[in-house]
Amino acid sequence: MSTPSRHALPVSIRALSKHYGTVKAVDDASLNIEAGELMTLLGPSGSGKTTLLMMIAGFSRPTQGSIRIGAEEIVHLPPHKRDIGMVFQNYALFPHMNVAGNIAYPLRIRGLGAAEREARVKRALDLVQLVGYGERRIDQLSGGQRQRIALARAIVFEPRILLMDEPLSALDKQLRETMQIEIRKLHDRLGMTTISVTHDQREALTMSNRIAVFSQGRLMQVATPDRLYARPESRFVAQFIGESHFLAVTPCARGLCYQGTDLKLAEPDKVAVVSPLLMLRPERLTLAPIGERATANDCNVFAGQVVERIFQGDSLLVTVRLGGGEMAHLRLQNRAGNAGFSPEAGTHVNVLLHRADAHIVSAEA
Amino acid sequence: MAGAIAFNTDLLARQEKRERANILRLALPASLLVLILLFVPIGWLMSLSFLGADGGLSFENYTRIWTEGAYVAIFVTTFQVSLWVTLICVLLGYPVAYTLNLLPEKISNILMLAVLIPCWTSLLVRTYAWLVLLQRRGVVNSALIDLGLIDQPLQLVHNMAGTVIGMVHIMLPFLVLPLYAAMRAIDGNLLRAAGNLGASPSRAFRDIFLPLSAPGLIAGAMLVFVMSLGFYITPVILGGGKVQMISQRIEASVSLFPTWGPASALAVVLLILTAAFLLLSWIAVRKLTPVETEAQ
Numbered sequence: 201m202s203t204p205s206r207h208a209l210p211v212s213i214r215a216l217s218k219h220y221g222t223v224k225a226v227d228d229a230s231l232n233i234e235a236g237e238l239m240t241l242l243g244p245s246g247s248g249k250t251t252l253l254m255m256i257a258g259f260s261r262p263t264q265g266s267i268r269i270g271a272e273e274i275v276h277l278p279p280h281k282r283d284i285g286m287v288f289q290n291y292a293l294f295p296h297m298n299v300a301g302n303i304a305y306p307l308r309i310r311g312l313g314a315a316e317r318e319a320r321v322k323r324a325l326d327l328v329q330l331v332g333y334g335e336r337r338i339d340q341l342s343g344g345q346r347q348r349i350a351l352a353r354a355i356v357f358e359p360r361i362l363l364m365d366e367p368l369s370a371l372d373k374q375l376r377e378t379m380q381i382e383i384r385k386l387h388d389r390l391g392m393t394t395i396s397v398t399h400d401q402r403e404a405l406t407m408s409n410r411i412a413v414f415s416q417g418r419l420m421q422v423a424t425p426d427r428l429y430a431r432p433e434s435r436f437v438a439q440f441i442g443e444s445h446f447l448a449v450t451p452c453a454r455g456l457c458y459q460g461t462d463l464k465l466a467e468p469d470k471v472a473v474v475s476p477l478l479m480l481r482p483e484r485l486t487l488a489p490i491g492e493r494a495t496a497n498d499c500n501v502f503a504g505q506v507v508e509r510i511f512q513g514d515s516l517l518v519t520v521r522l523g524g525g526e527m528a529h530l531r532l533q534n535r536a537g538n539a540g541f542s543p544e545a546g547t548h549v550n551v552l553l554h555r556a557d558a559h560i561v562s563a564e565a
Numbered sequence: 566m567a568g569a570i571a572f573n574t575d576l577l578a579r580q581e582k583r584e585r586a587n588i589l590r591l592a593l594p595a596s597l598l599v600l601i602l603l604f605v606p607i608g609w610l611m612s613l614s615f616l617g618a619d620g621g622l623s624f625e626n627y628t629r630i631w632t633e634g635a636y637v638a639i640f641v642t643t644f645q646v647s648l649w650v651t652l653i654c655v656l657l658g659y660p661v662a663y664t665l666n667l668l669p670e671k672i673s674n675i676l677m678l679a680v681l682i683p684c685w686t687s688l689l690v691r692t693y694a695w696l697v698l699l700q701r702r703g704v705v706n707s708a709l710i711d712l713g714l715i716d717q718p719l720q721l722v723h724n725m726a727g728t729v730i731g732m733v734h735i736m737l738p739f740l741v742l743p744l745y746a747a748m749r750a751i752d753g754n755l756l757r758a759a760g761n762l763g764a765s766p767s768r769a770f771r772d773i774f775l776p777l778s779a780p781g782l783i784a785g786a787m788l789v790f791v792m793s794l795g796f797y798i799t800p801v802i803l804g805g806g807k808v809q810m811i812s813q814r815i816e817a818s819v820s821l822f823p824t825w826g827p828a829s830a831l832a833v834v835l836l837i838l839t840a841a842f843l844l845l846s847w848i849a850v851r852k853l854t855p856v857e858t859e860a861q
Contacts, residue, residue, distance in 0.1 A: 257757075257761060258760075258761075259757055259760075278760070279757070279760040279761050280760045280761070280762075280763050280764055280765050280766075280768075280769075282761075283763070284761065285761070285762075286758070286761045288754050288757070288758055289754075290752070290754060292752065292754040292755050292757065292758035293758075294755060294758075294759075294773060295755075295777070296776050296777060305759070305762055305764075305772070306762035306763050309762060309763040309764050309768065310763060353762070357762070357763070
């Protein structure tokens with residue numbers, strides 16, 4: 201995590217709800233965002249993440265709850281009194297002002313003098329690497345440049361926190377990946393408490409210090425990207441982030457079993473869940489020939505038969521039918537080292553899952 | 566090898582020529598129509614205005630307009646009435662369009678019909694209706710007296726006020742329509758962005774909404790103004806002979822004099838004054854509302 205700037209403030213959301221009649225767009229969400237942190241709200245459309253952002257910005261009135269920046273309660277304030285910067289999904293740049301006019305607008309409202317405005321606009325343009333673009337009209341800018349100008353306008357008045365609503369969704373894939381890293385670097389430099397909304401898991405994983413996953417108005421889990429990927433607390437999170445499929449496992453004497461064999465788990469003390477499922481991620485499974493036990497000491501071993509092998513360029517997608525009839529999908533890196541064991545369909549093999557990757561979620565959650 | 570470089574160029578060039586000829590041929594009927602129905606009559610009108618009473622070429626029709634005070638007064642009245650109508654339409658129409666824009670599209674479409682339906686009834690009927698409403702013992706005066714707001718009935722017809730009231734009623738939709746379209750095209754997120762950047766709602770309206778709706782407002786206002794310049798029926802009925810506008814003078818000219826010269830000259834002067842006025846106001850508007858920039 202980046203060092204928070206001296207001015208960075210934490211944001212505290214308590215029991216925040218937004219109901220439209222019987223529909224609960226956001227239902228009892230509580231979330232702490234640390235000073236200087238980049239928190240991403242992630243979820244499918246209609247999950248409530250955007251509603252939550254709009255309530256923080258002040259464009260949507262919550263049914264109940266509290267939003268604090270630092271110690272100050274802001275839930276009742278109109279948007280223009282919140283002192284929050286925001287990058288809009290379509291950037292919302294003012295078409296009748298040029299680039300410098302857009303960036304200087306919040307400064308003019310705050311009554312800053314011309315010289316001070318000019319210096320700050322220059323600094324902001326420098327920050328987003330668009331020095332010399334001040335005189336351009338908005339319609340002369342490319343999508344990526346508009347995105348940067350929107351960002352410059354949102355931070356030029358040194359707001360208490362920064363919000364971003366799907367900031368990269370309008371850009372093409374390549375530019376999006378560049379901007380993800382650029383935003384992350386910019387955030388590291390400014391150390392500003394930032395809340396971003398996206399439905400793109402890669403964007404969330406790349407940019408965020410922590411991610412809050414939403415589904416149907418409810419906050420499912422808040423965790424760092426690697427924690428969220430490796431230890432999802434629910435089936436929904438496991439499926440929404442990365443690829444995963446599941447094996448139904450059963451409680452037995454010493455923990456959990458699959459087809460009568462004890463499972464070696466990453467967190468064996470956390471097995472007391474209703475209807476436990478073992479999470480399988482294709483890239484974390486490996487194959488071994490039957491009878492080869494050398495690497496299997498720390499691994500769970502599932503015997504099976506290769507059903508299908510699909511060439512996908514950089515990887516091989518192999519489907520194996522396990523003893524209980526379930527299918528396990530494996531993604532094998534397509535490189536010379538794997539060429540040694542690349543079984544054809546019909547071959548009997550062992551599927552290996554390392555103890556550290558053996559994670560249990562509940563089918564109920 | 567030379568043949569390979571010039572491969573098919575003649576054929577393709579011929580093809581292009583043929584296509585161009587086809588396009589010209591297709592455009593011909595419409596071009597002729599515009600020429601015959603638009604440019605020929607205006608040219609004819611202009612040439613008629615230079616015909617003297619004796620049938621010879623002369624500037625007498627123009628010198629008469631210039632020297633006779635009555636004509637100058639009529640032009641002044643015409644522009645005065647049109648400016649008042651335009652101004653009042655802007656003041657009434659902007660809030661109407663603004664309200665329509667705030668409402669959900671389904672409701673505003675229905676309300677838009679309410680703005681438009683009066684347009685479908687006869688102009689003559691609407692004008693006489695105003696005569697009934699505004700006369701000395703009309704509905705408006707009786708209501709004002711009953712409410713105790715006035716003692717004596719107001720003079721609301723057969724003067725400038727009556728003419729302007731009647732014309733505003735007829736012209737209002739022509740202002741609201743282009744203005745409403747311009748407002749609908751404004752991205753609501755721009756106002757949110759302004760609020761987010763610290764602008765109070767009234768500040769956001771002034772800085773963002775008003776300038777972005779200005780093109781629609783100007784288009785509507787110019788439409789109303791130009792149409793008002795040529796109004797005839799309403800000033801005749803509600804002006805009661807006390808408000809002399811240019812179209813009345815042209816009509817009188819045509820029916821009184823045996824020649825078309827004087828009427829044509831009036832029409833030409835009106836045309837030129839209108840064009841000059843629109844040009845000037847366009848320049849003024851561009852000067853007054855520059856794109857807001859920040860020096861770098």
